[in-house]
Amino acid sequence: MQVELQPAEGLTRRLAIEVPANEIDEQVEKRLKDMRGRVRIDGFRPGKAPLSVIRMQYAGRVRDDVIGDVMGQSFQKAVEENDLRVAGQPSIESIENNKAGEALKFTAAVEVYPEIELGDLSKLKIETLTSEVSDEDVDEMIDTLRKQNADWKKVRHKARKGEKVTINFVGKIDGEAFEGGSAEDVEVILGEGQMLPDFEKGLKGIKPGEPVTIEVNFPEDYQAEHLAGKTAEFEIEATKVEEQVLPEVDDEFAKKFGADSADKLREDVRENMERELKQTMRRRNKDRTIEALTDSLEFDVPSTLIDDEAVSMRDQFVRNQMPQADASKLDPSLFKEQAEKRVRMGLVIMEVVKEADLKPEDERVDAFINEIAQAYDEPEQVVAHYKGDHQMMSNARTVVLEEQAVEHILGKAKVSEKKVPFKELMNPQG
Secondary structure (H helix, E strand, C coil), X not given: XXXXXXXXXXXXXXXXXXXXXXXXXXXXXXXXXXXXXXXXXXXXXXXXXXXHHHHHHHHHHHHXXXXXXXXXHHHHHHHHHCCCCXXXXXXEEEEECCCCCCCEEEEEEEEECCCCXXXXXXXXXXXXXXXXXXXXXXXXHHHHHHHHCCEEEEECCCCCCCCEEEEEEEEEECCEEEEEEEEEEEEEECCCCCCCHHHHHHHCCCECCECEEEEEECCCCCXXXXXXXXXXXXXXXXXXXXXXXXXXXXXXXXXXXXXXXXHHHHHHHHHHHHHHHHHHHHHHHHHHHHHHXXXXXXXXXXXXXXXHHHHHHHHHHHHHHCCCCCHHHCXXXXXXXXXXXXXXXXXXXXXXXXXXXXXXXXXXXXXXXHHHHCCCCCHHHHHHHXXXXXXXXXXXXXXXXXXXXXXXXXXXXXXXXXXCCHHHHHCCCC
Protein backbone atom coordinates (compact mmCIF):
# COMPACT_ATOMS: atom_id res chain seq x y z
CA MET A 1 0.00 0.00 0.00
CA GLN A 2 1.27 3.47 -0.92
CA VAL A 3 0.17 6.61 0.93
CA GLU A 4 0.78 10.23 0.04
CA LEU A 5 -0.15 13.02 2.45
CA GLN A 6 -1.20 15.85 0.15
CA PRO A 7 -1.40 19.59 0.92
CA ALA A 8 -4.72 20.83 2.35
CA GLU A 9 -6.02 23.89 4.20
CA GLY A 10 -6.57 24.37 7.92
CA LEU A 11 -7.21 21.17 9.86
CA THR A 12 -8.00 19.12 6.76
CA ARG A 13 -5.61 16.33 5.80
CA ARG A 14 -5.83 14.67 2.39
CA LEU A 15 -4.57 11.10 1.96
CA ALA A 16 -3.96 9.65 -1.51
CA ILE A 17 -3.94 5.87 -1.05
CA GLU A 18 -3.09 3.12 -3.54
CA VAL A 19 -3.77 -0.56 -2.81
CA PRO A 20 -2.14 -3.16 -5.13
CA ALA A 21 -4.49 -5.07 -7.42
CA ASN A 22 -3.44 -8.47 -6.05
CA GLU A 23 -4.61 -7.56 -2.51
CA ILE A 24 -8.09 -6.81 -3.83
CA ASP A 25 -8.28 -9.71 -6.25
CA GLU A 26 -7.06 -12.28 -3.70
CA GLN A 27 -9.73 -11.25 -1.19
CA VAL A 28 -12.45 -11.30 -3.85
CA GLU A 29 -11.41 -14.80 -4.93
CA LYS A 30 -11.28 -16.06 -1.33
CA ARG A 31 -14.78 -14.76 -0.57
CA LEU A 32 -16.19 -16.28 -3.76
CA LYS A 33 -14.71 -19.67 -2.85
CA ASP A 34 -16.12 -19.39 0.68
CA MET A 35 -19.54 -18.73 -0.83
CA ARG A 36 -19.49 -21.94 -2.86
CA GLY A 37 -20.70 -24.12 0.00
CA ARG A 38 -23.37 -21.67 1.15
CA VAL A 39 -25.22 -20.20 -1.83
CA ARG A 40 -28.05 -21.90 -3.68
CA ILE A 41 -28.09 -21.62 -7.47
CA ASP A 42 -30.91 -22.96 -9.63
CA GLY A 43 -29.98 -26.17 -11.45
CA PHE A 44 -27.22 -27.21 -9.03
CA ARG A 45 -27.22 -29.17 -5.82
CA PRO A 46 -26.22 -27.15 -2.68
CA GLY A 47 -22.44 -26.62 -2.70
CA LYS A 48 -21.96 -28.12 -6.17
CA ALA A 49 -22.25 -25.00 -8.36
CA PRO A 50 -19.05 -24.31 -10.39
CA LEU A 51 -16.92 -21.43 -9.18
CA SER A 52 -17.25 -19.84 -12.62
CA VAL A 53 -21.04 -19.65 -12.20
CA ILE A 54 -20.73 -18.18 -8.69
CA ARG A 55 -18.16 -15.71 -9.99
CA MET A 56 -20.46 -14.66 -12.83
CA GLN A 57 -23.40 -14.03 -10.48
CA TYR A 58 -21.67 -12.60 -7.41
CA ALA A 59 -18.25 -11.19 -8.39
CA GLY A 60 -19.48 -7.59 -8.77
CA ARG A 61 -21.25 -7.51 -5.43
CA VAL A 62 -18.35 -9.25 -3.64
CA ARG A 63 -15.79 -6.87 -5.20
CA ASP A 64 -17.82 -3.87 -3.97
CA ASP A 65 -17.87 -5.34 -0.45
CA VAL A 66 -14.13 -6.04 -0.52
CA ILE A 67 -13.32 -2.57 -1.81
CA GLY A 68 -15.41 -1.00 0.97
CA ASP A 69 -13.61 -3.09 3.60
CA VAL A 70 -10.16 -2.49 2.11
CA MET A 71 -10.75 1.26 1.89
CA GLY A 72 -11.68 1.38 5.58
CA GLN A 73 -8.70 -0.77 6.62
CA SER A 74 -6.18 1.02 4.43
CA PHE A 75 -7.43 4.45 5.53
CA GLN A 76 -7.02 3.45 9.19
CA LYS A 77 -3.52 2.14 8.48
CA ALA A 78 -2.61 5.35 6.63
CA VAL A 79 -3.85 7.42 9.58
CA GLU A 80 -1.69 5.41 11.98
CA GLU A 81 1.38 5.59 9.73
CA ASN A 82 1.07 9.38 9.52
CA ASP A 83 0.27 9.75 13.23
CA LEU A 84 -2.96 11.68 12.59
CA ARG A 85 -5.52 12.40 15.33
CA VAL A 86 -8.65 12.35 13.20
CA ALA A 87 -11.84 14.19 14.18
CA GLY A 88 -14.96 12.74 12.58
CA GLN A 89 -15.44 10.52 9.57
CA PRO A 90 -13.40 10.82 6.34
CA SER A 91 -14.85 12.07 3.10
CA ILE A 92 -13.96 10.05 0.00
CA GLU A 93 -13.14 12.57 -2.72
CA SER A 94 -12.28 10.20 -5.55
CA ILE A 95 -11.97 6.48 -6.45
CA GLU A 96 -10.07 5.23 -9.49
CA ASN A 97 -9.29 1.90 -11.18
CA ASN A 98 -11.42 -0.37 -9.03
CA LYS A 99 -11.74 -3.10 -11.67
CA ALA A 100 -10.23 -6.60 -11.51
CA GLY A 101 -6.49 -6.60 -12.15
CA GLU A 102 -6.12 -2.87 -11.42
CA ALA A 103 -4.79 -1.16 -8.32
CA LEU A 104 -7.35 0.62 -6.14
CA LYS A 105 -6.64 4.35 -5.89
CA PHE A 106 -8.67 6.69 -3.76
CA THR A 107 -8.34 10.03 -2.01
CA ALA A 108 -9.80 10.62 1.46
CA ALA A 109 -10.01 13.96 3.25
CA VAL A 110 -10.41 14.15 7.01
CA GLU A 111 -10.14 16.81 9.70
CA VAL A 112 -7.68 16.39 12.54
CA TYR A 113 -7.65 17.69 16.09
CA PRO A 114 -5.79 20.99 16.48
CA GLU A 115 -2.46 21.29 18.24
CA ILE A 116 -3.21 23.42 21.30
CA GLU A 117 -0.50 25.23 23.22
CA LEU A 118 -1.77 26.04 26.72
CA GLY A 119 1.01 28.52 27.39
CA ASP A 120 2.04 29.79 30.82
CA LEU A 121 -0.96 29.17 33.10
CA SER A 122 0.58 31.33 35.82
CA LYS A 123 -0.23 34.41 33.70
CA LEU A 124 -3.91 33.49 33.44
CA LYS A 125 -6.35 35.57 35.52
CA ILE A 126 -9.54 33.91 36.75
CA GLU A 127 -12.33 35.28 38.94
CA THR A 128 -14.24 32.57 40.80
CA LEU A 129 -17.56 33.02 42.57
CA THR A 130 -18.45 32.26 46.16
CA SER A 131 -21.71 32.52 48.06
CA GLU A 132 -23.57 31.29 51.11
CA VAL A 133 -27.13 30.55 52.15
CA SER A 134 -28.44 33.33 54.43
CA ASP A 135 -31.38 33.21 56.83
CA GLU A 136 -33.25 35.47 54.40
CA ASP A 137 -32.66 32.96 51.58
CA VAL A 138 -34.11 30.19 53.75
CA ASP A 139 -37.10 32.40 54.62
CA GLU A 140 -37.73 33.04 50.95
CA MET A 141 -37.57 29.34 50.09
CA ILE A 142 -40.02 28.49 52.84
CA ASP A 143 -42.32 31.24 51.55
CA THR A 144 -42.12 29.58 48.14
CA LEU A 145 -43.20 26.29 49.74
CA ARG A 146 -46.08 28.12 51.43
CA LYS A 147 -47.21 29.60 48.10
CA GLN A 148 -47.04 26.21 46.44
CA ASN A 149 -49.37 24.87 49.13
CA ALA A 150 -51.60 27.93 49.48
CA ASP A 151 -55.38 27.94 49.45
CA TRP A 152 -57.43 30.42 47.45
CA LYS A 153 -60.26 32.43 49.00
CA LYS A 154 -62.96 34.08 46.92
CA VAL A 155 -63.14 37.90 47.31
CA ARG A 156 -65.51 40.61 46.09
CA HIS A 157 -63.06 43.42 45.44
CA LYS A 158 -61.28 44.28 42.19
CA ALA A 159 -58.39 42.05 41.22
CA ARG A 160 -54.97 42.99 42.57
CA LYS A 161 -51.43 41.84 41.91
CA GLY A 162 -50.83 38.33 43.30
CA GLU A 163 -54.51 37.38 43.14
CA LYS A 164 -55.99 34.72 40.90
CA VAL A 165 -58.57 35.68 38.31
CA THR A 166 -60.73 33.15 36.47
CA ILE A 167 -61.87 34.54 33.12
CA ASN A 168 -63.72 33.86 29.89
CA PHE A 169 -62.60 35.78 26.83
CA VAL A 170 -63.19 36.21 23.10
CA GLY A 171 -60.51 37.74 20.86
CA LYS A 172 -61.15 39.40 17.51
CA ILE A 173 -59.02 40.98 14.79
CA ASP A 174 -60.81 43.42 12.50
CA GLY A 175 -64.09 42.25 14.05
CA GLU A 176 -63.46 38.57 13.25
CA ALA A 177 -62.79 35.92 15.90
CA PHE A 178 -59.46 34.14 15.29
CA GLU A 179 -58.17 30.66 16.02
CA GLY A 180 -56.94 30.26 19.60
CA GLY A 181 -58.34 33.64 20.61
CA SER A 182 -61.21 32.41 22.79
CA ALA A 183 -61.31 30.35 25.99
CA GLU A 184 -63.29 29.76 29.17
CA ASP A 185 -62.34 29.25 32.81
CA VAL A 186 -58.76 30.39 32.32
CA GLU A 187 -56.92 31.02 35.61
CA VAL A 188 -54.41 33.87 35.69
CA ILE A 189 -52.32 34.93 38.69
CA LEU A 190 -51.68 38.64 38.24
CA GLY A 191 -48.04 39.66 38.23
CA GLU A 192 -46.59 36.28 37.18
CA GLY A 193 -46.35 37.11 33.48
CA GLN A 194 -48.53 34.24 32.31
CA MET A 195 -50.16 36.33 29.59
CA LEU A 196 -48.97 39.00 27.15
CA PRO A 197 -48.22 42.31 28.93
CA ASP A 198 -51.17 44.16 27.35
CA PHE A 199 -53.55 41.34 28.27
CA GLU A 200 -52.40 41.11 31.89
CA LYS A 201 -52.47 44.89 32.27
CA GLY A 202 -56.12 44.82 31.18
CA LEU A 203 -56.97 42.31 33.93
CA LYS A 204 -55.77 44.57 36.73
CA GLY A 205 -58.82 45.88 38.56
CA ILE A 206 -61.26 43.52 36.83
CA LYS A 207 -64.26 42.38 38.86
CA PRO A 208 -66.91 39.66 38.36
CA GLY A 209 -70.01 41.03 36.66
CA GLU A 210 -68.11 43.91 35.06
CA PRO A 211 -66.92 42.83 31.57
CA VAL A 212 -64.08 44.76 29.98
CA THR A 213 -62.80 45.18 26.42
CA ILE A 214 -59.07 45.67 25.88
CA GLU A 215 -56.60 45.96 22.99
CA VAL A 216 -53.64 43.62 22.85
CA ASN A 217 -50.62 44.12 20.58
CA PHE A 218 -48.93 40.88 19.53
CA PRO A 219 -45.12 41.15 19.23
CA GLU A 220 -43.52 41.02 15.79
CA ASP A 221 -41.75 37.78 16.76
CA TYR A 222 -44.85 36.14 18.25
CA GLN A 223 -44.71 32.33 17.85
CA ALA A 224 -48.07 32.16 16.06
CA GLU A 225 -47.14 33.75 12.72
CA HIS A 226 -50.73 34.64 11.78
CA LEU A 227 -50.90 36.91 14.87
CA ALA A 228 -47.37 38.38 14.85
CA GLY A 229 -47.41 42.18 14.77
CA LYS A 230 -51.21 42.43 14.83
CA THR A 231 -53.59 44.16 17.25
CA ALA A 232 -56.53 42.22 18.67
CA GLU A 233 -59.55 43.26 20.71
CA PHE A 234 -60.51 41.01 23.62
CA GLU A 235 -63.85 40.94 25.41
CA ILE A 236 -63.13 39.61 28.90
CA GLU A 237 -65.46 38.57 31.71
CA ALA A 238 -64.19 37.54 35.16
CA THR A 239 -66.14 34.77 36.85
CA LYS A 240 -64.24 35.03 40.13
CA VAL A 241 -61.34 36.71 41.89
CA GLU A 242 -59.43 34.89 44.64
CA GLU A 243 -56.75 35.95 47.09
CA GLN A 244 -53.99 33.68 48.26
CA VAL A 245 -54.19 32.31 51.80
CA LEU A 246 -50.78 31.08 52.93
CA PRO A 247 -50.51 28.21 55.44
CA GLU A 248 -48.81 28.76 58.79
CA VAL A 249 -45.33 27.29 59.12
CA ASP A 250 -46.11 24.86 61.92
CA ASP A 251 -45.46 21.20 62.64
CA GLU A 252 -48.45 20.14 60.55
CA PHE A 253 -47.11 22.06 57.56
CA ALA A 254 -43.63 20.56 58.08
CA LYS A 255 -45.01 17.01 57.90
CA LYS A 256 -46.00 17.60 54.27
CA PHE A 257 -42.27 17.70 53.49
CA GLY A 258 -41.21 14.77 55.65
CA ALA A 259 -40.05 16.86 58.63
CA ASP A 260 -41.19 16.27 62.23
CA SER A 261 -41.35 19.94 63.16
CA ALA A 262 -41.11 23.45 61.76
CA ASP A 263 -37.54 23.71 63.08
CA LYS A 264 -36.58 20.45 61.37
CA LEU A 265 -38.16 21.69 58.13
CA ARG A 266 -36.00 24.78 58.28
CA GLU A 267 -32.89 22.63 58.85
CA ASP A 268 -33.79 20.38 55.92
CA VAL A 269 -34.47 23.35 53.64
CA ARG A 270 -31.11 24.93 54.49
CA GLU A 271 -29.31 21.62 53.99
CA ASN A 272 -30.88 21.13 50.55
CA MET A 273 -30.11 24.73 49.54
CA GLU A 274 -26.50 24.41 50.66
CA ARG A 275 -26.09 21.17 48.71
CA GLU A 276 -27.55 22.76 45.57
CA LEU A 277 -25.40 25.85 46.11
CA LYS A 278 -22.25 23.75 46.40
CA GLN A 279 -23.03 21.88 43.18
CA THR A 280 -23.98 25.03 41.27
CA MET A 281 -20.96 26.98 42.53
CA ARG A 282 -18.67 24.14 41.50
CA ARG A 283 -20.27 23.93 38.05
CA ARG A 284 -20.20 27.68 37.42
CA ASN A 285 -16.59 28.03 38.58
CA LYS A 286 -15.63 25.11 36.36
CA ASP A 287 -17.22 26.85 33.38
CA ARG A 288 -15.62 30.20 34.26
CA THR A 289 -12.19 28.59 34.61
CA ILE A 290 -12.34 26.66 31.34
CA GLU A 291 -13.84 29.64 29.52
CA ALA A 292 -11.09 31.97 30.80
CA LEU A 293 -8.38 29.61 29.57
CA THR A 294 -10.15 28.94 26.26
CA ASP A 295 -10.60 32.67 25.57
CA SER A 296 -6.86 33.18 26.06
CA LEU A 297 -5.99 30.70 23.31
CA GLU A 298 -6.28 30.75 19.53
CA PHE A 299 -6.82 27.54 17.57
CA ASP A 300 -8.98 26.17 14.77
CA VAL A 301 -11.85 23.82 15.56
CA PRO A 302 -12.82 20.84 13.35
CA SER A 303 -16.12 21.70 11.66
CA THR A 304 -17.25 18.07 11.93
CA LEU A 305 -17.10 18.28 15.74
CA ILE A 306 -19.09 21.53 15.72
CA ASP A 307 -21.73 20.06 13.41
CA ASP A 308 -22.05 16.91 15.53
CA GLU A 309 -22.37 18.95 18.73
CA ALA A 310 -24.98 21.24 17.15
CA VAL A 311 -27.09 18.21 16.20
CA SER A 312 -26.69 16.79 19.71
CA MET A 313 -27.76 20.10 21.27
CA ARG A 314 -30.72 20.33 18.87
CA ASP A 315 -31.87 16.82 19.78
CA GLN A 316 -31.51 17.47 23.51
CA PHE A 317 -33.44 20.74 23.22
CA VAL A 318 -36.30 18.99 21.42
CA ARG A 319 -36.38 16.14 23.97
CA ASN A 320 -36.57 18.60 26.87
CA GLN A 321 -38.72 21.36 25.42
CA MET A 322 -40.78 19.81 22.62
CA PRO A 323 -40.92 16.05 23.24
CA GLN A 324 -43.68 15.52 20.66
CA ALA A 325 -41.86 17.41 17.90
CA ASP A 326 -39.77 16.00 15.05
CA ALA A 327 -36.19 17.05 15.82
CA SER A 328 -35.14 16.70 12.16
CA LYS A 329 -37.34 19.67 11.24
CA LEU A 330 -35.35 22.05 13.48
CA ASP A 331 -32.21 23.43 11.82
CA PRO A 332 -29.15 22.47 13.97
CA SER A 333 -27.33 25.58 12.73
CA LEU A 334 -29.40 27.52 15.29
CA PHE A 335 -27.15 25.93 17.93
CA LYS A 336 -23.88 26.30 16.01
CA GLU A 337 -22.43 29.24 17.96
CA GLN A 338 -23.00 27.58 21.32
CA ALA A 339 -21.82 24.26 19.89
CA GLU A 340 -18.50 25.77 18.81
CA LYS A 341 -18.01 27.23 22.28
CA ARG A 342 -18.66 23.84 23.88
CA VAL A 343 -16.30 22.06 21.51
CA ARG A 344 -13.55 24.63 22.10
CA MET A 345 -13.86 24.24 25.87
CA GLY A 346 -13.90 20.46 25.55
CA LEU A 347 -10.71 20.45 23.47
CA VAL A 348 -8.98 22.66 26.02
CA ILE A 349 -9.99 20.36 28.87
CA MET A 350 -8.64 17.39 26.90
CA GLU A 351 -5.33 19.19 26.46
CA VAL A 352 -5.09 20.03 30.17
CA VAL A 353 -5.80 16.41 31.08
CA LYS A 354 -3.14 15.21 28.63
CA GLU A 355 -0.51 17.75 29.62
CA ALA A 356 -1.01 17.20 33.37
CA ASP A 357 -1.35 13.41 32.87
CA LEU A 358 -4.55 13.32 34.93
CA LYS A 359 -6.53 10.19 35.74
CA PRO A 360 -9.93 10.10 37.51
CA GLU A 361 -9.39 9.28 41.19
CA ASP A 362 -11.61 6.42 42.42
CA GLU A 363 -12.18 8.04 45.81
CA ARG A 364 -13.42 11.23 44.16
CA VAL A 365 -15.69 9.31 41.81
CA ASP A 366 -17.25 7.56 44.82
CA ALA A 367 -17.63 10.88 46.64
CA PHE A 368 -19.27 12.45 43.58
CA ILE A 369 -21.81 9.60 43.30
CA ASN A 370 -22.55 9.69 47.04
CA GLU A 371 -23.16 13.44 46.88
CA ILE A 372 -25.70 13.01 44.10
CA ALA A 373 -27.35 10.13 45.97
CA GLN A 374 -27.96 12.24 49.09
CA ALA A 375 -30.66 14.21 47.24
CA TYR A 376 -32.81 11.04 47.05
CA ASP A 377 -34.89 9.22 49.66
CA GLU A 378 -32.93 5.98 49.29
CA PRO A 379 -29.32 7.00 48.49
CA GLU A 380 -28.00 3.42 48.75
CA GLN A 381 -30.14 2.38 45.77
CA VAL A 382 -28.90 5.36 43.75
CA VAL A 383 -25.27 4.44 44.45
CA ALA A 384 -25.94 0.81 43.49
CA HIS A 385 -27.66 1.95 40.28
CA TYR A 386 -24.60 4.05 39.35
CA LYS A 387 -22.17 1.23 40.14
CA GLY A 388 -24.17 -1.18 37.98
CA ASP A 389 -24.42 1.09 34.93
CA HIS A 390 -21.29 1.37 32.75
CA GLN A 391 -22.45 4.57 31.00
CA MET A 392 -23.34 6.35 34.26
CA MET A 393 -19.98 5.40 35.78
CA SER A 394 -18.22 6.66 32.65
CA ASN A 395 -20.08 9.97 32.95
CA ALA A 396 -19.15 10.25 36.62
CA ARG A 397 -15.47 9.68 35.84
CA THR A 398 -15.63 12.33 33.12
CA VAL A 399 -17.09 14.89 35.54
CA VAL A 400 -14.44 14.11 38.15
CA LEU A 401 -11.66 14.30 35.55
CA GLU A 402 -12.92 17.74 34.48
CA GLU A 403 -12.92 18.87 38.11
CA GLN A 404 -9.34 17.67 38.51
CA ALA A 405 -8.38 19.59 35.36
CA VAL A 406 -10.04 22.73 36.71
CA GLU A 407 -8.17 22.36 40.01
CA HIS A 408 -4.93 21.99 38.05
CA ILE A 409 -5.62 25.25 36.19
CA LEU A 410 -6.66 27.14 39.34
CA GLY A 411 -3.56 25.86 41.12
CA LYS A 412 -1.35 27.68 38.60
CA ALA A 413 -3.42 30.74 37.62
CA LYS A 414 -3.87 34.09 39.37
CA VAL A 415 -7.22 33.59 41.10
CA SER A 416 -9.46 36.22 42.67
CA GLU A 417 -12.75 35.59 44.44
CA LYS A 418 -16.04 37.44 44.12
CA LYS A 419 -18.82 36.95 46.66
CA VAL A 420 -22.33 37.11 45.23
CA PRO A 421 -25.79 36.67 46.74
CA PHE A 422 -27.31 33.18 46.72
CA LYS A 423 -30.03 34.08 44.21
CA GLU A 424 -27.57 35.68 41.79
CA LEU A 425 -25.34 32.64 41.79
CA MET A 426 -28.22 30.16 41.42
CA ASN A 427 -30.09 32.19 38.80
CA PRO A 428 -27.55 34.25 36.82
CA GLN A 429 -30.17 35.23 34.23
CA GLY A 430 -32.77 36.19 36.83
